[in-house]
Amino acid sequence: xxxxxxxxxxxxxxxxxxxxxxxxxxxxxxxxxxxxxxxxxxxxxxxxxxxxxxxxxxxxxxxxxxxxxxxxxxxxxxxxxxxxxxxxxxxxxxxxxxxxxxxxxxxxxxxxxxxxxxxxxxxxxxxxxxxxxxxxxxxxxxxxxxxxxxxxxxxxxxxxxxxxxxxxxxxxxxxxxxxxxxxxxxxxxxxxxxxxxxxxxxxxxxxxxxxxxxxxxxxxxxxxxxxxxxxxxxxxxxxxxxxxx
Amino acid sequence: xxxxxxxxxxxxxxxxxxxxxxxxxxxxxxxxxxxxxxxxxxxxxxxxxxxxxxxxxxxxxxxxxxxxxxxxxxxxxxxxxxxxxxxxxxxxxxxxxxxxxxxxxxxxxxxxxxxxxxxxxxxxxxxxxxxxxxxxxxxxxxxxxxxxxxxxxxxxxxxxxxxxxxxxxxxxxxxxxxxxxxxxxxxxxxxxxxxxxxxxxxxxxxxxxxxxxxxxxxxxxxxxxxxxxxxxxxxxxxxxx
Numbered sequence: 242x243x244x245x246x247x248x249x250x251x252x253x254x255x256x257x258x259x260x261x262x263x264x265x266x267x268x269x270x271x272x273x274x275x276x277x278x279x280x281x282x283x284x285x286x287x288x289x290x291x292x293x294x295x296x297x298x299x300x301x302x303x304x305x306x307x308x309x310x311x312x313x314x315x316x317x318x319x320x321x322x323x324x325x326x327x328x329x330x331x332x333x334x335x336x337x338x339x340x341x342x343x344x345x346x347x348x349x350x351x352x353x354x355x356x357x358x359x360x361x362x363x364x365x366x367x368x369x370x371x372x373x374x375x376x377x378x379x380x381x382x383x384x385x386x387x388x389x390x391x392x393x394x395x396x397x398x399x400x401x402x403x404x405x406x407x408x409x410x411x412x413x414x415x416x417x418x419x420x421x422x423x424x425x426x427x428x429x430x431x432x433x434x435x436x437x438x439x440x441x442x443x444x445x446x447x448x449x450x451x452x453x454x455x456x457x458x459x460x461x462x463x464x465x466x467x468x469x470x471x472x473x474x475x476x477x478x479x480x481x482x483x484x485x486x
Numbered sequence: 487x488x489x490x491x492x493x494x495x496x497x498x499x500x501x502x503x504x505x506x507x508x509x510x511x512x513x514x515x516x517x518x519x520x521x522x523x524x525x526x527x528x529x530x531x532x533x534x535x536x537x538x539x540x541x542x543x544x545x546x547x548x549x550x551x552x553x554x555x556x557x558x559x560x561x562x563x564x565x566x567x568x569x570x571x572x573x574x575x576x577x578x579x580x581x582x583x584x585x586x587x588x589x590x591x592x593x594x595x596x597x598x599x600x601x602x603x604x605x606x607x608x609x610x611x612x613x614x615x616x617x618x619x620x621x622x623x624x625x626x627x628x629x630x631x632x633x634x635x636x637x638x639x640x641x642x643x644x645x646x647x648x649x650x651x652x653x654x655x656x657x658x659x660x661x662x663x664x665x666x667x668x669x670x671x672x673x674x675x676x677x678x679x680x681x682x683x684x685x686x687x688x689x690x691x692x693x694x695x696x697x698x699x700x701x702x703x704x705x706x707x708x709x710x711x712x713x714x715x716x717x718x719x720x721x722x723x724x725x726x727x
Contacts, residue, residue, distance in 0.1 A: 257576050330558070
């Protein structure tokens with residue numbers, strides 16, 4: 242692995258995004274619009290909106306980065322660019338961390354913009370403060386990126402990459418505690434949520450919303466998210482093989 | 487003459503079923519253009535992928551520049567142009583070249599200078615700031631070739647580099663290939679177009695994963711009493727007897 246190649250890859254991914262302002266706009270603006278929409282969904286129940294909005298801030302970055310990363314890496318695999326890169330003196334980790342850095346930066350910008358809208362304009366209250374929200378959102382985005390990179394190996398078209406959201410992310414979104422408290426769910430579902438990484442990303446946001454300082458549960462949540470990210474990155478790197486059989 | 491590629495008893499089975507190559511053996515000398523010629527499904531791309539190290543070798547031996555194919559030390563000495571364009575269509579020509587130059591380990595001014603040189607080589611200096619997506623098919627192919635030339639590789643492995651190009655552009659590229667060979671580089675070119683075979687120094691005719699012939703075009707024509715390589719190939723393949 243070399244810093245030159247890693248940052249060259251990150252720079253290249255960012256350049257590609259800059260050439261596609263529509264995608265950047267969708268990544269930054271759509272979550273803001275959806276959060277605003279949610280405020281008016283709970284127009285007569287501001288306390289409920291205040292409860293749900295921080296949890297949504299843990300879901301959007303993960304979902305967005307999952308989609309962007311899975312499609313971007315699928316393109317690399319299908320267009321032959323990855324094939325060419327793998328014959329060059331580039332390490333697989335240069336490629337993976339190049340993507341990771343680029344998407345981390347994008348996630349940071351997204352988290353800052355969405356948090357500014359939610360906490361500033363829409364008046365969502367989080368006791369833990371905006372920096373913690375941004376930090377947890379970036380961690381969630383990182384996890385989404387790693388999962389997207391991994392699952393891109395199982396898609397043969399961009400259509401399939403988008404469809405993979407349904408079996409991989411939708412169950413996690415339904416069961417993460419956004420719609421009903423996890424301890425009210427059937428026991429089997431509770432066990433499932435225990436192994437779903439999104440559960441911990443959403444729980445981290447809940448912890449920030451309810452506590453002024455970092456609780457041990459918040460730290461545990463972030464460590465689980467980080468651990469899942471590392472595992473997904475390792476699995477992702479295993480799907481990028483220099484020699485095919 | 488030092489051997490650049492040495493293949494011995496190479497057999498490749500793809501997907502556990504399709505025998506892509508059967509006990510293929512041959513050598514390639516330095517400073518030559520060798521053409522892997524044959525119809526679709528003959529095994530050209532599989533053979534190319536074993537040489538650049540993308541295809542795992544289970545049966546047989548493939549040595550490139552004195553080392554086992556695919557070893558890390560070869561990655562800066564061998565350059566590969568895939569059948570697909572393998573460049574980023576949403577980046578400009580210059581951005582593509584600069585990125586791949588850095589992937590080849592070139593830094594700062596050296597990377598910029600390498601980009602300038604290869605752009606001149608493929609006559610695309612005036613397209614430097616154009617998005618690859620906005621180029622014509624032939625220009626895209628030349629960008630892909632320019633990427634292959636970065637980093638001054640000793641061996642260039644080009645999979646169907648002239649496919650879809652107009653005759654004028656094909657002629658220009660063949661001139662470039664001959665110029666590169668004169669500087670000591672070795673070029674492997676795959677093609678299913680028989681008239682391209684005449685331009686190679688050496689030919690490897692493939693059919694059904696086997697070598698039908700391995701000799702210079704004029705020797706092949708002489709041996710088979712044929713006027714063209716295509717005729718020779720058809721005779722050797724037993725077609726039209």
